Amino acid sequence: MLVSLAALWVFAAWVTVRDGLNLAWVTVYNSNVAQPSESLLIELQKERRLSVSRLVNPALVPSADLAAQRTRTDAAAGEFRRLASSDILRFAATDELQRRINRTFRQLDQLGSARHAVDARQVDRNRAIDAYNDPIDSLFQTYYSLATLDDDALAKDTRTLISLNWARELISREDALLAGVIATGRFGQAEVAQFTQLVGAERNVMDLAQADLEEPLPDVYQRLQKSAALARLHSLEDLVAQQGRPGLRVPVGGEQWQSATSAVLTQLHDVVSGAGETMIDRATPVAAGVIIRLVLAGVLGLVAVIASIILSVTTARALVRQLEKLREAALELANERLPGVVARLAQGEKVDVKAEAPPLDFGPDVIGQVGAAFNTVQETAIRTAVEEAQLRQSIRDILLSLARRTQSLVHRQLTLLDVMERRESDPAELKDLFRIDHLATRMRRNAENLIVLSGASPARAWRRSVPMVDVVRGALAEVEDYTRVTVMPMGETALIGRAVGDVIHLLAELIENAVSFSPPYTMVQVGGQVVASGYAIEVEDRGLGMSAEDLDATNQRIADPPEFNLSSTARLGLYVVSRLAERHGIKVSLKASPYGGTTAVVLLPRDLVIEGGDDLPEEETSPGLPRREPGSRKIALVGAPEAVPGPVQEVVPVPRAPEPPRPVQSAPLSGGGDPDGPAPSAGFTPSGLPFRVPQANLAPALAEEPRKASDAEEEEDRSPEEIRKIMGSFQSGTRRGRSEAAKMLGEEEDNL
Secondary structure: OHHHHHHHHHHHHHHHHHHHHHHHHHHHHHHHHHHHHHHHHHHHHHHHHHHHHHHHOOOOOOHHHHHHHHHHHHHHHHHHHHHHOOHHHHHHOOHHHHHHHHHHHHHHHOHHHHHHHHHOOOOOHHHHHHHHHHHHHHHHHHHHHHOOOOOHHHHHHHHHHHHHHHHHHHHHHHHHHHHHHHHHOOEOOOHHHHHHHHHHHHHHHHHHHHHHHOOOOHHHHHHHHOOHHHHHHHHHHHHHHHHOOEOOOOOOOHHHHHHHHHHHHHHHHHHHHHHHHHHHHHHHHHHHHHHHHHHHHHHHHHHHHHHHHHHHHHHHHHHHHHHHHHHHHHHHHHHHHHHHHHHHHHOOOOOOHHHHOOOOOOOOOHHHHHHHHHHHHHHHHHHHHHHHHHHHHHHHHHHHHHHHHHHHHHHHHHHHHHHHHHHOOOHHHHHHHHHHHHHHHHHHHHHHHHHHHOOOOOOOOOOOOEEHHHHHHHHHOOOOOHHHEEEOOOOOEEEOHHHHHHHHHHHHHHHHHHHHOOOOOOOEEEEEEEEOOEEEEEEEOOOOOOOHHHHHHHHHHHHOOOOOOOOOOOOHHHHHHHHHHHHHOOEEEEEEOOOOOEEEEEEEEHHHEEEOHHHOOHHHOOOOOOOOOOOEEEEEOOOOOOOOOOOOEEEEEOOOOOOOOOOEEOOOOOOOOOOOOOOOOOOEOOOOOEOOOOOOOOOHHHOOOOOOHHHHHHHHHOOHHHHHHHHHHHHHHHHHHHHHHHHHHHHHHHHO
16 A cells, blocks of 8 residues: 555656656757757858859859858768767657657758759759758658657747747748749749749648647737738739749749848748747746656655555554464464364363353454454364364264173174084084184174274283284184285294284284285285384285375384374274274385285394294193194194184194295184194195105095005094095085186186
8 A cells, every 4th residue: 555655656756756857957948959959040041042042053153152151061960969969958859859859860861962953053942942842841840859858838939939930940941932934034834833832831830830829929920910021022922823833934023032031031930939938948847847746746746655654654563562462363273273182082081161262352443343253163173173073083982882882792602603613513514503603703803893993992802822823814804805815934933912913903904905906816925024123924915006105105004193083984904904003003014026026024022032942841732723732833724714713734743853934724714613623635846845645535435445444543543523524625625716716617617
């Protein structure tokens, strides 16, 4: 606003100054352009008449007279050049005026060649007259540039005087033309028409100029109206125009014509000069009045601008203080109070909305009204935060309640399934019971997910350490497609009891992701080893992998888990993993696998692992997981995934000497199966594949050779329950393999 006001004042002051300067420049224009150019105009007119007369009849004009006139013309031209090129005129002149002055200079420079042509008699009368007309026309163009004053009356009177002076120039051209005709003795073919045109133009300009002079300069008007010299000239012009014919003599004498034109030219020169002085006198008080208005307008405007600036600065400071107070309150709410309230609400504290949002007083003005609105906003924001925290806590309580109930029911279901499996003897029914057992185990993990999302800890826990291989097997028991998982040797390391449940849950989430996001014909590999900072478990799939941006975003989400949001349901598994890892200080990271898939690395800290798992006492093994015998390696056979009550595995005694690691495949533990039940015997090659025993499963009658006594004794030592389990496992595995082969064949046909 202040800038606009100051700009308006500067503009008004400049307009006033320009008007005053424009009028003040009238004196400069008159002294530096008008007066010297008027003298130059008179000398050019005289030289033009003498040049034409000498060109026609050299005897009429002596060369000395022409040379003297040329000297006077050059002196007038030099004075005009000096004054028109002065610094003050260059400063006052407009661009248009300066261009016309420069054009006049160029026309004067060409006058020398015209004089040489006249002296050498190389031009006719018309071309000689035109050589002098060109600089005179340029002078009149300069005069018209001076008639652009901002004062309308002065500008109009200036144009009138210029027109009167132009009429004088037309009379001078008549004189030069007729002087040449008189010197010749008779009219040429086109000279009568040229003279008539000049007379008509001169009288038209004279009439218009006299009409414009009647009101502003009545004395000049009366003087011209009653001028005897002008009337005499007009009568001679009429006589020549009426009686002049091509080839005839001029009806007037040379002295008579020169006397008449000289009197009129002198009278018009005096009229123009006197009127010009009068206009200068008129412009001076007008310019003074403009200057006075400028001073008044400038001073008063400046005072108004200064007063406005003072008032604006004072008002602005008051407004700024209030706005700063409002800003500080808003920043305090956004950066301190509201985050503090949210943090306290997250910790379960009670928050008083009135105490946390005290009203601020900003006054009754507009800013005060904005402050009152801000008070409402901050109270609403804090109340909304409190209500949202209460809503989140209620949702967490609901999730926790539902999860606890579901977990209790699933636990009872697993217990009942365990009892039913132990007393069931039908293989088909037993297979269905095992499938239900596995589904219930997975349901238990989903229920634990709800508990983790609610911020509580699952009820499943171990008091004793558990071997790491059993922890991984427990995680496989909670994965749907566990048959596609290969477990590598885990080493003689155990996990402390307080972390067993959460680590099983964490590994189950990662393994299930690996199985879900990789093709069904690929395998997922799980391995672990002791490292410098603890124990590292790697879950590697052979899927399509993730981009570098997705890996970075996922690792950031796991390392710094955000607040649980009900709308972010697409990454619940990652949220559960991050919370479980955060609870025990476990580091989980994803990286690109060299096989094209993704590898999840779970780094257990040293305080969670116990090295030398073979030295654990028997009672240290957790209930529900199979015990490991010292000096033995447990190798799981994948072939009957859902038809056995527990993982089908064989205990193969091995020597204490080190040997190359073998891939270990593990079938998951069912929630209620018998992990210590007997398993079928099988030998393995050094690469981990089972030996094929010819005719091992044939009936005795079909065997090619009688069975050895040792085999018969071993078979007699087996109980019927063990034989039933072995046969059931074999049949179930066979059916399973056939169904999966048919399923894979059908999928390949669909893809084709």
